[in-house]
Amino acid sequence: MFAPNLPNGLTMLRILLVPVLVVALLDETPNGDLMAAIVFALASATDAMDGYIARARNAITSFGKLMDPIADKLLIIAALVALVSLDRLAAWVAMVIIARELTVTITRMQANQQGVVIAANWWGKSKTIVQVAAIFFLIAVGEPAPAWVDGLVYGAVVITIVSGIDYFFGLRRVLREAEARREVAPTAKPTGS
Numbered sequence: 001m002f003a004p005n006l007p008n009g010l011t012m013l014r015i016l017l018v019p020v021l022v023v024a025l026l027d028e029t030p031n032g033d034l035m036a037a038i039v040f041a042l043a044s045a046t047d048a049m050d051g052y053i054a055r056a057r058n059a060i061t062s063f064g065k066l067m068d069p070i071a072d073k074l075l076i077i078a079a080l081v082a083l084v085s086l087d088r089l090a091a092w093v094a095m096v097i098i099a100r101e102l103t104v105t106i107t108r109m110q111a112n113q114q115g116v117v118i119a120a121n122w123w124g125k126s127k128t129i130v131q132v133a134a135i136f137f138l139i140a141v142g143e144p145a146p147a148w149v150d151g152l153v154y155g156a157v158v159i160t161i162v163s164g165i166d167y168f169f170g171l172r173r174v175l176r177e178a179e180a181r182r183e184v185a186p187t188a189k190p191t192g193s
Contacts, residue, residue: 007054037140123163
């Protein structure tokens, strides 16, 4: 299942950095926020790099298709939960983002099992960039967060909701098109004597 290549190695690195991020955030050591910000930035960079490298090198694997989105969600969810526990982020903000991420990931996996591929679009990519920026600055700036960081967090919530709505409308359309193709496809006639 695990094909040893650079994109899959980056995905595994991202997963391994999740507990490091949580410990750096929650452990009250000197410069913990700085270390957590660096770890989060590094892990987020692996997210951008692994997909690009996999496509450029034609190294897309079943492992990567499954684990890349899981690694992304683990990173975001772990950071959000840690920030809520530190009272740097309102719990409702984290819940909106987590609910959207889990719902989209589960429905995307179910669609893939039916042979329907829903590619990430502009809204999804923008959502990821804004979420990563908001989380990074919540970690790096510390308490109390300036107004511009709060604005970035609320922007992340808005784009998360909009991208989720866009995803589900797109999913509905793609599933309808797939169903129409199945209905139009000629059925095999039984051969016999």
